[in-house]
Amino acid sequence: MSEALTTLIPRLRDICGPDGVLTEARERRAYDHDGLTHRRSLPGVVVLPTTTAQVAAVLRLCSGTGVPFVPRGAGTGLSGGALPHHEGVLLTTARMRRVVEVDIPNECAVVEPGVPNLDITTLAAPHGYYYAPDPSSQAVCSVGGNVAENSGGAHCLKYGFTATHVRGLELVTPEGEVVRLGGKAPDGTGYDLVRAVIGSEGTLGVVTEVTVGLTRLPERTVTLLAAFDSLDAGGAAVSAIVSSGVLPSAVEMMDALSIEAVKAFVDCDYPADAAAVLIVELDGPAADVDAHLTEVVGLCTAHGARRTHTASDDDERARIWAGRKAAFDAVGRMSPAYIVQDGVVPRTALPEVLRRIAALSEESGIRVANVFHAGDGNLHPLVMFDDSDPDGYRRAEEVSGAILDLCVEYGGSITGEHGVGADKACSMPRMYSPDDLDTFERFRRAFDPSGIANPDKLLPTPRLCGERPGVRKGVHPLVESGRATQF
Amino acid sequence: MRPVRSTTGPVDPSVLDDLAGSGPRPGTPGDVVGGVVPTVVARPRGEADAARVMAAAARHGLSVVSRGGGTALDWGAPPRSVDLLVETAALTGIEHTADDLVVTVGAGTPVAELTDVLGAAGQRLSADPVRVGGTVGGMVATGVCGPRRLLFGALRDLVIGMTVVRADGVLTRTGGRVVKNVAGYDLAKLHTGGQGTLGMITSVTFRLHPTPPALRVVTAAVSSRAHGERMAAALRARAVAPSAVALDWPSEGGAHLHVVLEGMAEGMTARVDGVRAALGGDTVVSERLPEGWGLVPARGTLGFVACPPAESLAAAERIGELVRAADADVLVRGSVPSGALHAVFPPGTGADVIATAAEGVRSRPGWSLTLMRAEQHVHEAGVDLWGEVPGLPLMRSVKDALDPRHRLAPGRFVGGI
Numbered sequence: 001m002s003e004a005l006t007t008l009i010p011r012l013r014d015i016c017g018p019d020g021v022l023t024e025a026r027e028r029r030a031y032d033h034d035g036l037t038h039r040r041s042l043p044g045v046v047v048l049p050t051t052t053a054q055v056a057a058v059l060r061l062c063s064g065t066g067v068p069f070v071p072r073g074a075g076t077g078l079s080g081g082a083l084p085h086h087e088g089v090l091l092t093t094a095r096m097r098r099v100v101e102v103d104i105p106n107e108c109a110v111v112e113p114g115v116p117n118l119d120i121t122t123l124a125a126p127h128g129y130y131y132a133p134d135p136s137s138q139a140v141c142s143v144g145g146n147v148a149e150n151s152g153g154a155h156c157l158k159y160g161f162t163a164t165h166v167r168g169l170e171l172v173t174p175e176g177e178v179v180r181l182g183g184k185a186p187d188g189t190g191y192d193l194v195r196a197v198i199g200s201e202g203t204l205g206v207v208t209e210v211t212v213g214l215t216r217l218p219e220r221t222v223t224l225l226a227a228f229d230s231l232d233a234g235g236a237a238v239s240a241i242v243s244s245g246v247l248p249s250a251v252e253m254m255d256a257l258s259i260e261a262v263k264a265f266v267d268c269d270y271p272a273d274a275a276a277v278l279i280v281e282l283d284g285p286a287a288d289v290d291a292h293l294t295e296v297v298g299l300c301t302a303h304g305a306r307r308t309h310t311a312s313d314d315d316e317r318a319r320i321w322a323g324r325k326a327a328f329d330a331v332g333r334m335s336p337a338y339i340v341q342d343g344v345v346p347r348t349a350l351p352e353v354l355r356r357i358a359a360l361s362e363e364s365g366i367r368v369a370n371v372f373h374a375g376d377g378n379l380h381p382l383v384m385f386d387d388s389d390p391d392g393y394r395r396a397e398e399v400s401g402a403i404l405d406l407c408v409e410y411g412g413s414i415t416g417e418h419g420v421g422a423d424k425a426c427s428m429p430r431m432y433s434p435d436d437l438d439t440f441e442r443f444r445r446a447f448d449p450s451g452i453a454n455p456d457k458l459l460p461t462p463r464l465c466g467e468r469p470g471v472r473k474g475v476h477p478l479v480e481s482g483r484a485t486q487f
Numbered sequence: 488m489r490p491v492r493s494t495t496g497p498v499d500p501s502v503l504d505d506l507a508g509s510g511p512r513p514g515t516p517g518d519v520v521g522g523v524v525p526t527v528v529a530r531p532r533g534e535a536d537a538a539r540v541m542a543a544a545a546r547h548g549l550s551v552v553s554r555g556g557g558t559a560l561d562w563g564a565p566p567r568s569v570d571l572l573v574e575t576a577a578l579t580g581i582e583h584t585a586d587d588l589v590v591t592v593g594a595g596t597p598v599a600e601l602t603d604v605l606g607a608a609g610q611r612l613s614a615d616p617v618r619v620g621g622t623v624g625g626m627v628a629t630g631v632c633g634p635r636r637l638l639f640g641a642l643r644d645l646v647i648g649m650t651v652v653r654a655d656g657v658l659t660r661t662g663g664r665v666v667k668n669v670a671g672y673d674l675a676k677l678h679t680g681g682q683g684t685l686g687m688i689t690s691v692t693f694r695l696h697p698t699p700p701a702l703r704v705v706t707a708a709v710s711s712r713a714h715g716e717r718m719a720a721a722l723r724a725r726a727v728a729p730s731a732v733a734l735d736w737p738s739e740g741g742a743h744l745h746v747v748l749e750g751m752a753e754g755m756t757a758r759v760d761g762v763r764a765a766l767g768g769d770t771v772v773s774e775r776l777p778e779g780w781g782l783v784p785a786r787g788t789l790g791f792v793a794c795p796p797a798e799s800l801a802a803a804e805r806i807g808e809l810v811r812a813a814d815a816d817v818l819v820r821g822s823v824p825s826g827a828l829h830a831v832f833p834p835g836t837g838a839d840v841i842a843t844a845a846e847g848v849r850s851r852p853g854w855s856l857t858l859m860r861a862e863q864h865v866h867e868a869g870v871d872l873w874g875e876v877p878g879l880p881l882m883r884s885v886k887d888a889l890d891p892r893h894r895l896a897p898g899r900f901v902g903g904i
Contacts, residue, residue, distance in 0.1 A: 105720070105797035107824070128724070150669050157666075163673070164644050173881070181878050184795035185826050189857050190876045190901035191685075191885060192630075192643060195676040199669050219726040243586035245609060245697035285728050287754025344665045348586045376667040413668035420670055431670055432660065439659045439889070440672050446888035447881065458671070 002087045004065050005044045012047055012089070015057040020095070022046040031072065031090050035137075036080040036423055038337075038393075043070070043084030050095045052170060052178055052208040059206065060176030062089055068452045069174075071202035073113060073145025076137040078340060079421030081148065081201045081457055088452075091206060093144045099123060100209065106184050107214045108167060113144020113207050117151075120212060129214040132159040135417070136325055147207050150199030152417045154324075155281070157375040158249040159215065161417075163198040168211035171197060174204070174448040184211055196443075201419055202454040204447040218283035221249075222293055223317040226300040227274035227307045231255050231358070231370070234276035235351035237303035238374040241280065242347045244299060246292045250281040251375025252324050255354075258369040258382070259323075261330035268323030271307060278305075278374070279324055281317075327371040328382065335367065335384035337392070339400045342418040343407030347377040356406055357381055366399045378416035379407070404430060420458045426465035428458075498527055502571075505543035509536055518572055520552050521565030521899070522863060525572035532577045534593075534650060534658060534689045541687060542656025544571050550894045551654075553683045555595060555622030558785070559629050562860045563682050564872055567898035575624050578689050585610060588695040589647070589664055594624025594688045605695060613639035613696045615731075615781030617829070624688045630680025631791065631859065633781025634731035634822040635747065639696060641825075643679040648692035651678055651685075654890040658689070666694045677885065684900045685889045699730075699749035703759050704773045707766040709734070709742035715800040718744055719823050721765035727758050732823045735777075736803050738816035744823070745777055784818070788832040788841055789860040792819075795853050796826035802854060806830050809847040813840040830856070838868030849874040876901045 012021045022028055023045055033040045044067075049055045062069045068088035075082055075092075084090045096112035099119065103109065104127045109120050117138040120131035134153035135141055141151070147169065152161045159165075168182035182194040197204050228234040234253055241251060254262070256275045263272055270277050280296050282289045297308050311317045331338055345353045354370065357379075361368040369382040381403050385396035404414050408430050415424055428437060440459055447453070456464055503511045506529045514525035527549075531537040544551050549570035554560060575595035582591040585608045592601055598616050601623055605611050615633025616626060626632075627649075632642040639645070648662030651674075661674040678688055709715040715734065722732060730749045736742035746762045748755065763770050783789055794802045803819040810817040815836050821828030832841055841858070848856040858865070858872040876882070879902045886893065886904045898904075 103795075105723075106795045106826075107723070108795075128726075150673075152667060160640060160644060161667075161669075163676075164640055177880075179878050179881060183853050185793035185853055185855065186641070186796075187791075187793040187827060187855075188877065189793075189855050189873050190879065190904075191681055191882045192676045192679065193878050193881060193885075195643060196673060199673055216723070216726055216728070218728070239586060242588065245700075247696065285726070285750060285754050285758055287757060288750040291751040291753055344663075344667050346584065346587045346589070346665055348584065373667070377665055378667045411663070412665045413663050413670050415670045416665075416667040417669055424670070428671065431663070435653075435657045436659045436661065436671070439653065439657075439661070439674065442888040443672055443674060443885065446884035 001044055004067050005087055008061060008065060008067055009045060011061055012045065012058065015054050015061070016047050016049050020048045020050065031075070031084060031092070034072070034075045034080060034082040035078045036083070036421070039080045039083050039422060041084050041086050043090035044087050046090045046092065048092055048095045052172065055091065055172045055206050055208050056176045056178050058089065058091060059172050059174060062452055063175045063450065066450060066452065068455050070454050071148065071206045073142035073148065074116070074140050076141040077145060077149060077419060077421065078342070079415065079419040079423040081419050081421035081454070083422045085455065093142065093206070096208065103184065104129065108184055108211055109214060110209065110211045111143050112209060113142055113147070115143050117141050117143055117146055124214050125217070128217050130217055131212055132165055132215045133162045143210050143212065144207050147198050147210055148200065148202045149417070149419045154250040154252055154373060157251060157373065158247050163195045165213045166194065166198055166210060167213055169194055169197060169207050170209035172206045172208055174450070174453040182211065201421060201458050203444055203458050205453060220286040220289040221281065221283040221317070222289055222310055222312045223320050224280040224293065224296060225270070225309045225320050226278045226280070226305040227271045228276040228278065228305055229274070231276045231354050232351050233304040234278050235354050237278060237300050237305065238350055239348050240299045240303060241296055242375060244295060246295055248280050248296070248375060249283045250279065252279040253277070253372055253374040254324065254327060255370040257367065258327050258331060258371045261334045261369060262323040262326050265330035265333060266322050266326045267319070269319055270323050279320055324371070331369050331382045331384065337385050337387040339383040339396050341379065341381045341383060341400050341403050342415050343379050343404050343412060344416040345377045345379065345407050345410045345412040347375070349410040350374060350377060353379070353406055353410055357403055360399055360402050364395065364399050366396055368399065373416070376416070377412065422457055425456065425458055426460050428460050499547065502527060502543070502547050502549070505546065506540060509540050514572060520554070520560045520569050520572065521563070523566055523569045525552070525569040527570065528572045528574060530574040530577055534578065537573070537578060537687060537689050538652050538656050538658040540573055541652045541654070544894065545655045548892065548894065550897050551687070552896050553624065553628070553687050555625030556597060556620045558618045558621045559625055559860070562629055563899035565866055565898070566896055573687060575622060578624070583608065589666065589692060590695055591664060591690055591692040592623045593690050594622060596623045598623055598626055606698065609698050610695045611698045612645060612693050614642040614645055617781060617783045618785065619782060623691055627679050627688055627691050628681065628683050634733035636827065637732060637822050637825050638728065638730040643676055645693050646675050646679055646691055647694050649675040649678060649688055650690045652687045652689055654686065654892070654895050662692065664692050682900050683896045684886060684904055685895065701750060701752040701755050702774060702776070703748045703755050704776060705746045705748070705759055705762045705766065706771045706773065707744050707768060709736070709744050712800045712804040715742065715744060718766050719800065722746065722762065723824065725761050725765050727761040729762070734799065734803060734820060734823050734828070736807065736819040738807065738811060738818070747776070783829050784831050787834045788836060788858060788862050788865050790830035790832070790845065791857045791859050792828040792830055792848055793855050794826045796824050798854070799823040799826050799828060802848060803828060805847060806844050809844045810840055813837070813843065815840045817844070834862065838865045838870050841865055842870045845870065845874065873901045
């Protein structure tokens with residue numbers, strides 16, 4: 001442990017109390033990774049503040065001593081955004097779990113960052129409301145983490161992301177200043193810092209309170225399951241639905257491999273021999289939903305769906321969703337290990353990109369299961385490998401990287417919802433020019449002049465990625481000498 | 488006609504040389520920005536040209552303001568100086584990927600042209616413009632939109648990417664052309680409503696919506712604040728999914744609430760009935776938006792009020808009371824369930840009246856009032872356009888980071904930014 005960190009610990013205990021600071025390796029070990037489990041780093045020290053004042057005091061201490069800090073919510077993130085710094089402070093908001101207020105007349109709730117996403121909906125539902133962003137980890141992931149990642153979910157196709165629904169934030173800047181941005185009113189004065197902070201992955205400070213807008217529960221919700229004989233036909237049906245003028249709340253797709261995986265795992269009624277299933281959810285005023293459903297069923301049939309099934313009661317809808325929601329876990333049972341990719345392509349390019357992913361898989365012999373938010377072009381290819389094979393990860397990573405290149409080639413994005421984090425910092429140059437990245441860097445420094453807030457995340461650095469970030473040629477000298485590893 | 492001033496001396500010939508190719512010409516009183524006549528006016532022919540113009544401005548240390556349709560040149564505070572006015576008129580082009588419901592538009596494209604092109608494909612940008620004759624760049628830089636933000640999101644929520652020329656003339660991109668993307672900071676959110684103080688927007692990518700096949704507007708008179716609040720609460724309690732619930736409250740003639748429903752024709756009868764039941768009393772149903780929908784009058788001082796949504800009627804009432812107490816008039820209109828209202832003061836309204844209304848609103852917790860556009864005499868009286876701005880030190884840091892020499896629209900934005 002560095003000297004700076006050692007001298008910090010008694011002062012952290014003064015701030016957070018003896019039980020709010022974890023220093024034993026055994027305790028710290030529990031925090032050495034987030035949802036991106038193959039990247040691990042033991043945090044220098046873990047703090048669990050309970051108040052904004054404590055967070056501010058911790059960050060002032062870090063700022064004064066130049067010790068880096070990494071914010072962490074529930075640790076469910078999939079890009080290593082909460083990967084600890086081994087000489088730094090890991091600040092978890094897990095103990096800041098107070099629901100300050102559910103304000104129905106103003107259609108909002110005020111919560112601390114550690115409150116799980118789903119708790120808001122649970123509290124709002126008796127009043128006829130819910131919290132729209134629904135990442136698949138919503139039962140456990142925290143609102144603070146959602147703000148850091150600008151989380152979406154299956155229904156963001158219609159309802160937007162965390163940034164669409166958050167009205168106000170209390171932010172502790174990396175220098176320890178407490179700033180309230182926005183509030184229950186929808187707009188503030190001046191630059192829209194609220195929405196610039198959302199999705200900043202903990203690099204601009206720590207959010208200690210969030211005011212979220214609540215959405216009226218729709219009059220009617222129906223879920224449609226359609227089975228296709230080819231992935232191509234399913235992809236074409238998605239493109240047709242998107243361009244038809246119907247705006248479903250969700251359009252999800254799974255390919256044969258993921259169907260096979262989930263069928264072995266959950267009871268979900270998907271036809272065993274289908275090459276693709278499409279899940280389309282429609283909600284809104286009853287008559288609109290009925291008319292749109294007729295249109296969507298027609299489009300699916302026209303594109304070769306051999307079976308469609310509509311569910312309108314909650315139990316039946318839940319059965320359709322059960323398969324989709326279990327997909328990642330199910331693939332985990334099928335393969336010893338896999339990489340979850342998170343790229344985006346224009347929706348019209350889906351059929352073509354899916355064909356090219358299939359070709360990549362065939363050429364490499366690496367199996368790829370496709371589970372994705374088709375309606376907004378957000379692909380989650382699950383690239384499978386055997387982690388007992390010494391070369392397995394590298395080969396899978398190659399395919400995974402090639403898929404990312406495909407997304408960029410078609411004008412898409414390297415991440416639709418999982419974030420850049422530690423995982424894709426070196427991939428940012430695939431999508432943005434050095435000038436774009438320089439602009440991001442300038443913006444970051446406006447909040448964090450000394451570079452202590454979640455360093456080595458979001459933007460490529462020479463230290464992480466070599467002098468020419470994104471260009472990989474030969475073996476990195478640090479890797480060769482055994483002084484570093486590269487992922 | 489406002490008195491005009493010029494902030495600089497004669498045009499430096501080397502500046503004109505550097506701008507050659509972008510049609511440089513001396514500014515005239517017709518080019519005035521917030522009472523300031525620009526020294527030079529240039530019209531870049533494209534994005535790369537715009538970057539060259541901005542790089543030249545950086546070399547010469549010129550202050551720069553962008554001009555689109557010229558409908559908001561009197562918005563914000565008067566700039567401290569305008570050495571160079573950059574006209575975006577030639578930054579045009581509409582790249583509409585209809586099947587993706589996405590469009591990329593040059594900043595100088597008139598909003599009306601965009602609306603026509605999208606409309607022909609059965610699509611629209613679901614943000615109600617507040618001005619007639621504006622450009623896409625101007626609409627985004629001022630960041631304001633009308634009542635349909637309730638269902639479709641504010642303008643900022645519809646912007647998915649941008650290209651921007653930085654103060655130093657470097658062309659950069661933020662966001663992308665796909666509807667879902669979390670790679671990097673969403674700097675487009677800062678440029679939206681940033682009034683050109685952080686960079687010059689050259690193109691914008693929006694997410695679009697299909698034009699709904701049917702539209703109904705249910706209008707009811709509002710007899711008092713309490714009556715309006717009852718109607719708003721009753722609407723909230725029903726899942727009728729209005730696109731807009733807009734208040735129109737002039738000083739004379741009584742207030743009205745317009746509830747806009749959009750969607751399938753088959754569903755309209757039931758939804759209209761639901762709205763009528765919620766509103767109670769007499770209602771008028773129309774298949775067209777009211778005249779001047781979403782627009783704010785082109786003249787007079789314009790305030791933007793944001794408040795917790797349940798307090799919209801209270802905010803509208805308070806402004807009306809404060810203004811009428813001084814024997815003046817005000818029109819308050821906007822989105823009730825969003826807590827976003829415009830207060831329009833007729834031309835010539837006294838600075839003291841406006842200052843009193845602004846302070847009266849700002850004194851309530853959670854309410855803000857920004858004078859988006861103020862008449863010359865209001866500026867001269869030193870009326871505070873913004874009130875307290877939470878996060879101002881961070882905003883200054885952002886400005887310093889992206890425009891370190893404060894050359895872009897200097898003084899036009901909050902806190903003298």
